[in-house]
Amino acid sequence: DKFDQLHIIRTSNMRYSDYLALPSLQQTVRDYVAWMRTTTDIVGWSIEGDAERIRETFKQGSHGIPKNWKFIDIADVVEKQYSFNATPPLQGLANVMGISANRDHNALDDCLRTFGVIKELESRDGKLF
Incomplete structure (x- = not known):
C-alpha cells in the first residue's frame, strides 16, 4: 500500500526511480522462494506479526507459503x-547476556541480537529447537 511504499523509500534512503524499477510482487515472491529453496525455518523474535505479514504478502503475490516452511519464534522458545x-524484551535479554548491537528496533541489529541469544543459550544448554 502507499504508506508502506513511502515508508520504505523514506527509511531506506532509496531513490524513487530505484523503487519504480523493482520487480513485481509476484516476481519478488518467486525469487524469494527460489532463494530459500533448502531453508525451511524462518526464525525471529516475537515473529507472529512478521509471519502473518509474510503469509499475506505471499497471498498477494499469488503464491502460498511452502508447506515445509516453519516459523520459529525464539521469544516463545525462551519463555x-x-x-x-x-x-x-529482546533488547533487555541481549543486554543481560552481553550481546551488543548499534540500534534498537533496527531489523539487522534485531537479527544479530536474536542470533546472539540463540548462540549464547545453545552454548550453555544445548540446542534450543
Whole structure:
C-alpha cells in the first residue's frame, strides 16, 4: 500500500526511480522462494506479526507459503524453556547476556541480537529447537 511504499523509500534512503524499477510482487515472491529453496525455518523474535505479514504478502503475490516452511519464534522458545512469567524484551535479554548491537528496533541489529541469544543459550544448554 502507499504508506508502506513511502515508508520504505523514506527509511531506506532509496531513490524513487530505484523503487519504480523493482520487480513485481509476484516476481519478488518467486525469487524469494527460489532463494530459500533448502531453508525451511524462518526464525525471529516475537515473529507472529512478521509471519502473518509474510503469509499475506505471499497471498498477494499469488503464491502460498511452502508447506515445509516453519516459523520459529525464539521469544516463545525462551519463555517456555526458561519459565519466564512473560517474554523478556529482546533488547533487555541481549543486554543481560552481553550481546551488543548499534540500534534498537533496527531489523539487522534485531537479527544479530536474536542470533546472539540463540548462540549464547545453545552454548550453555544445548540446542534450543
